[in-house]
Amino acid sequence: MSSNAxxxxxxxxxxxxxxxxxxxxxxxxxxxxxxxxxxxVTLLDKRNFQLFQPLLYQVATGALTIGxxxxxxxxVLRKARNVTCLTATAYDIDTDHKVVRHxxxxxxxxxxxxATGVKHHYFGKDEWRAFAPGLKTAEHAIEMRxxxxxxxxxxxxxxxxxxxxxxxTFVIVGAGPTGVELAGAIGELAQKVMVRDFRRIxxxxxxxxxIEGAPQVLPAFDEKLRVAxxxxxxxxxxxxxxxxxxxxVSAEGVRIRKGETTTEIRARTVLWAAGVRASLFGQILAERxxxxxxxxxxxxxxxxxxxxxxxxxxxIGDLAxxxxxxxxxxxxxxxxxxxxxxxxxxTLKRRAKRKTALKPFYYRDWGSMAVIGMNRAVxxxxxxxxxxxxxxxxxxxxxxxxxxxxxxxVRVFVQWVWKYLTRHIGDRLVTGAPTSTKTLRAERLGxxxxxx
Amino acid sequence: MSSNAxxxxxxxxxxxxxxxxxxxxxxxxxxxxxxxxxxxVTLLDKRNFQLFQPLLYQVATGALTIGxxxxxxxxVLRKARNVTCLTATAYDIDTDHKVVRHxxxxxxxxxxxxATGVKHHYFGKDEWRAFAPGLKTAEHAIEMRxxxxxxxxxxxxxxxxxxxxxxxTFVIVGAGPTGVELAGAIGELAQKVMVRDFRRIxxxxxxxxxIEGAPQVLPAFDEKLRVAxxxxxxxxxxxxxxxxxxxxVSAEGVRIRKGETTTEIRARTVLWAAGVRASLFGQILAERxxxxxxxxxxxxxxxxxxxxxxxxxxxIGDLAxxxxxxxxxxxxxxxxxxxxxxxxxxTLKRRAKRKTALKPFYYRDWGSMAVIGMNRAVxxxxxxxxxxxxxxxxxxxxxxxxxxxxxxxVRVFVQWVWKYLTRHIGDRLVTGAPTSTKTLRAERLGxxxxxx
Numbered sequence: 060m061s062s063n064a065x066x067x068x069x070x071x072x073x074x075x076x077x078x079x080x081x082x083x084x085x086x087x088x089x090x091x092x093x094x095x096x097x098x099x100v101t102l103l104d105k106r107n108f109q110l111f112q113p114l115l116y117q118v119a120t121g122a123l124t125i126g127x128x129x130x131x132x133x134x135v136l137r138k139a140r141n142v143t144c145l146t147a148t149a150y151d152i153d154t155d156h157k158v159v160r161h162x163x164x165x166x167x168x169x170x171x172x173x174a175t176g177v178k179h180h181y182f183g184k185d186e187w188r189a190f191a192p193g194l195k196t197a198e199h200a201i202e203m204r205x206x207x208x209x210x211x212x213x214x215x216x217x218x219x220x221x222x223x224x225x226x227x228t229f230v231i232v233g234a235g236p237t238g239v240e241l242a243g244a245i246g247e248l249a250q251k252v253m254v255r256d257f258r259r260i261x262x263x264x265x266x267x268x269x270i271e272g273a274p275q276v277l278p279a280f281d282e283k284l285r286v287a288x289x290x291x292x293x294x295x296x297x298x299x300x301x302x303x304x305x306x307x308v309s310a311e312g313v314r315i316r317k318g319e320t321t322t323e324i325r326a327r328t329v330l331w332a333a334g335v336r337a338s339l340f341g342q343i344l345a346e347r348x349x350x351x352x353x354x355x356x357x358x359x360x361x362x363x364x365x366x367x368x369x370x371x372x373x374x375i376g377d378l379a380x381x382x383x384x385x386x387x388x389x390x391x392x393x394x395x396x397x398x399x400x401x402x403x404x405x406t407l408k409r410r411a412k413r414k415t416a417l418k419p420f421y422y423r424d425w426g427s428m429a430v431i432g433m434n435r436a437v438x439x440x441x442x443x444x445x446x447x448x449x450x451x452x453x454x455x456x457x458x459x460x461x462x463x464x465x466x467x468x469v470r471v472f473v474q475w476v477w478k479y480l481t482r483h484i485g486d487r488l489v490t491g492a493p494t495s496t497k498t499l500r501a502e503r504l505g506x507x508x509x510x511x
Numbered sequence: 512m513s514s515n516a517x518x519x520x521x522x523x524x525x526x527x528x529x530x531x532x533x534x535x536x537x538x539x540x541x542x543x544x545x546x547x548x549x550x551x552v553t554l555l556d557k558r559n560f561q562l563f564q565p566l567l568y569q570v571a572t573g574a575l576t577i578g579x580x581x582x583x584x585x586x587v588l589r590k591a592r593n594v595t596c597l598t599a600t601a602y603d604i605d606t607d608h609k610v611v612r613h614x615x616x617x618x619x620x621x622x623x624x625x626a627t628g629v630k631h632h633y634f635g636k637d638e639w640r641a642f643a644p645g646l647k648t649a650e651h652a653i654e655m656r657x658x659x660x661x662x663x664x665x666x667x668x669x670x671x672x673x674x675x676x677x678x679x680t681f682v683i684v685g686a687g688p689t690g691v692e693l694a695g696a697i698g699e700l701a702q703k704v705m706v707r708d709f710r711r712i713x714x715x716x717x718x719x720x721x722i723e724g725a726p727q728v729l730p731a732f733d734e735k736l737r738v739a740x741x742x743x744x745x746x747x748x749x750x751x752x753x754x755x756x757x758x759x760v761s762a763e764g765v766r767i768r769k770g771e772t773t774t775e776i777r778a779r780t781v782l783w784a785a786g787v788r789a790s791l792f793g794q795i796l797a798e799r800x801x802x803x804x805x806x807x808x809x810x811x812x813x814x815x816x817x818x819x820x821x822x823x824x825x826x827i828g829d830l831a832x833x834x835x836x837x838x839x840x841x842x843x844x845x846x847x848x849x850x851x852x853x854x855x856x857x858t859l860k861r862r863a864k865r866k867t868a869l870k871p872f873y874y875r876d877w878g879s880m881a882v883i884g885m886n887r888a889v890x891x892x893x894x895x896x897x898x899x900x901x902x903x904x905x906x907x908x909x910x911x912x913x914x915x916x917x918x919x920x921v922r923v924f925v926q927w928v929w930k931y932l933t934r935h936i937g938d939r940l941v942t943g944a945p946t947s948t949k950t951l952r953a954e955r956l957g958x959x960x961x962x963x
Contacts, residue, residue: 105945107664126576126938131660133708134939143710146664146941150951160955162946163668197942208583212559212598216615256585258595339948469925486578487586489598490649493557494614496791499602503612 074099074141077407078159078168080149080340082109082132084393085376086174088400090132094139096408101166103159106197107131107146113393114458114471115194116237119203119330120244124486127471129197149175149340154347154369170371172403173340173358177377177391180336180355187308191329194237201490206328207245209489211253213327214260227265228326230313232305233333234271235278236429239288241332242269243431246295251433267297268324270315272333274302277429277437279390284437287446291431305333335391337378344374353380362419364403373406375399384421393461395422428454526551526593529859530611530620532601532792534561534584536845537828538626540852542584546591548860553618555611558649559583559598565845566910566923567646568689571655571782572696576938579923581649601792606799606821622823624855625792625810629829629843632788632807639760643783646689653942655782659697661941662780663705666712679717680778682765684757685785686723687730688881691740693784694721695883698747703885719749720776722767724785726754729881729889731842736889739898743883757785787843789830796826805832814871816855825858827851836873845913847874880906 075098079086082104090102111128118125133144151160152173158165179193192202207229214226227249231242249265256262269276269292275285276292276299289299300317307314312326337356345352350366351359357380358366364379366372376396381389389395402420409417426440428450436450445453459468527550531538534556542554563580570577585596603612604625610617631645644654659681666678679701683694701717708714721728721744727737728744728751741751752767759766764778789808797804802818803811809832810818816831818824828848833841841847854872861869878892880902888902897905911920 105948106941107660108940124576124578125942126578126940129938129940131708131939137707140710143667145668146661146945147668148946148948148951150948150955162951163665164670197940201942208559209598213615215595216597216599218616255589256583258592339952470922473921473925486581487583488560488578488581488649489558490577490653494600496557496600496602499600499614500791503602 079172081174085396085400092404100142118200121487174376175338175340177335180334191331193331234276238332246297247432291435384419531624533626537848537852544856552594570652573939626828627790627792629787632786643781645783686728690784698749699884743887836871
């Protein structure tokens with residue numbers, strides 16, 4: 060029994076309650092590592108599934124289907140009998156009564172772990188969101204896919220050459236890994252994968268523009284890799300526009316500025332891969348506890364991932380701002396969130412056993428990679444830098460290995476091998492309700508009464 | 512050149528135009544078999560993909576993901592260079608000017624093939640649709656999946672025992688193959704697949720009710736198989752209620768009547784697998800051409816699938832009402848639609864070559880099957896009747912063989928084998944926008960101004 064564990068407010072018979080808000084990489088791994096402990100763990104998430112976000116761009120561009128990269132948390136945690144998964148949107152924390160408030164009521168905690176991540180940030184221009192979807196959720200990926208493949212469908216349909224050009228112009232804002240991967244994938248769709256699929260348009264005439272404010276793509280990567288990434292992108296027909304700012308986004312396209320020159324680009328598909336900002340829970344914690352946030356709304360945490368002055372509240376993953384034991388800023392990446400989730404779980408298990416605290420958290424950096432098109436990647440690994448096909452194989456290996464569920468591993472592997480061998484593609488469905496015949500008739504013909 | 516083909520209105524230089532409305536089994540196979548002919552073929556569909564409808568219930572119940580059973584028509588028809596696929600909703604046919612009107616304009620035809628199928632029919636009670644989704648489209652399957660798995664999530668969340676019971680009650684209306692398959696799959700989820708996934712509820716306490724107006728399930732099947740199907744269903748905990756009418760459907764559940772007894776069943780998930788009715792194009796043809804419809808709104812066609820008095824217009828698939836050359840009513844099944852699509856394509860090719868007309872269409876009936884749970888099925892095949900696991904293997908073989916795309920075959924096969932070996936499950940995601948934290952805060956806390 061862990062009733063003596065720090066922070067327990069229950070009777071000796073009641074187990075220490077850990078509530079984790081957010082079931083992404085950080086929260087899910089914290090829950091998993093608290094499995095088979097004496098803690099009574101509750102994982103709260105808006106959605107009933109965890110998403111393998113690094114592969115979300117492959118869903119948006121039709122290479123994978125959403126079920127390939129998502130899995131219900133309760134399936135992952137099936138054997139962790141002390142962990143309960145609840146699907147509910149949390150909206151407040153009451154630190155006096157030690158409860159998390161959510162849409163269906165409240166859940167009491169003794170220890171709280173907040174892992175709600177980040178969302179897209181439109182540089183304060185929230186009105187751009189309607190025209191330029193980001194890529195953080197399953198719905199985002201399906202929306203992007205609808206935009207991309209819907210644009211090709213419309214282009215094939217229309218006889219208006221100006222409209223056709225606008226439909227065949229794709230603008231990606233932001234050249235971090237997601238932007239680079241999106242641009243590469245769309246370039247490859249247009250230049251290689253879909254070449255024989257249309258009759259009236261030539262998919263190779265599509266324009267893919269990648270817009271980045273910094274002087275180079277992949278600002279966080281090594282110089283040699285940035286050059287290689289740009290070369291790989293340009294080989295797929297992507298126009299890379301660096302040192303270029305986005306001044307406006309609308310239904311018609313974007314206005315960009317490079318130095319003193321402003322240009323309007325007419326495009327029906329604009330995709331957002333630029334800024335992120337902390338989710339609302341950063342502000343909720345700041346408001347309730349007065350903890351400091353950084354400029355991006357992230358919560359500054361102690362070296363053990365707890366909140367200053369609140370050893371019973373931890374913040375992990377993209378929402379946490381932490382300089383680790385080696386003096387390195389912990390980046391907002393899946394491996395960092397996973398490591399923090401494990402770290403906090405271990406910390407709690409040691410507390411329960413009254414062992415000494417762990418050393419401060421430090422991030423084991425195995426490097427980062429970005430894939431460009433079907434079989435090229437750049438990898439900034441600890442031991443070496445790599446580009447090209449070898450990098451792609453490494454990337455594929457690392458990602459398949461990281462997918463939690465065995466069945467998903469097999470499926471993603473089959474998809475990729477198939478894609479590699481045949482250049483076929485997994486899921487290009489434009490879903491969502493299409494225009495109904497009945498509605499169209501009512502609109503165009505005035506709904507003749509004989510139609511039911 | 513086929514400019515002499517019957518019905519051509521163009522000059523000698525212009526190829527004979529065939530327009531196919533609807534890209535399901537019938538339309539897609541007609542287009543495929545007209546590939547590499549001299550016809551200029553256009554396939555019009557609301558959606559850019561064809562759906563393998565017989566497996567849709569597996570998407571609704573989380574065994575497959577939607578990308579597994581859908582494929583863009585233009586990918587299937589990639590090599591058919593004379594076929595153009597257009598994604599647009601058609602809403603009218605002008606037989607004087609020989610054009611199909613659609614949301615983006617009109618497309619002229621010399622020969623027209625209408626293959627728009629059927630939709631759900633709520634016995635004239637369209638208001639039931641909001642509470643009891645059917646299963647004809649990709650969106651329907653995702654909506655059903657959201658209802659089914661969302662109900663289990665809500666049940667795990669709530670402390671209200673009455674609500675929990677309502678959430679754990681699943682009503683399926685109609686015990687044809689789709690209803691039987693749905694009920695079996697949900698029964699299996701509750702009794703076997705999800706048993707260890709919840710902490711507060713016992714999934715085995717769920718009730719699955721299958722309601723059928725006829726005295727037995729699978730009314731179109733052989734007596735022996737009906738008995739076997741019922742036995743298989745009951746082994747999965749499904750309560751089979753035959754000779755039972757549905758009198759009302761609402762957000763709270765259903766009211767049913769058996770003989771003189773009326774019962775209210777409180778259930779949060781009601782699924783519709785009962786009647787179908789012809790799509791609107793039946794009525795459009797009737798209105799424009801005065802052709803006769805049957806009671807279900809289906810179009811009565813000539814023995815060669817053309818319209819009476821209009822040899823340039825064909826109706827195939829579920830929308831067509833046809834007694835075939837052997838005096839047998841052609842059923843609304845995928846194999847019949849495929850055979851009709853091929854038949855019409857062959858008819859047109861023979862016309863182009865001025866060969867004699869084909870013999871009247873007849874349906875080659877290879878039998879029908881229904882699968883119940885993970886590894887049981889009943890098969891009413893021409894040569895023999897079969898039930899149990901052998902029937903399941905046959906069913907799996909037939910369905911995997913019928914999936915058009917090679918990559919999909921491999922994926923579905925991997926999914927099934929995996930499922931069979933591990934009882935894991937493919938895609939139980941509850942998608943669609945969940946409640947947002949921001950909205951909840953605004954609602955419950957009155958949107959404190961410090962929140963962005």
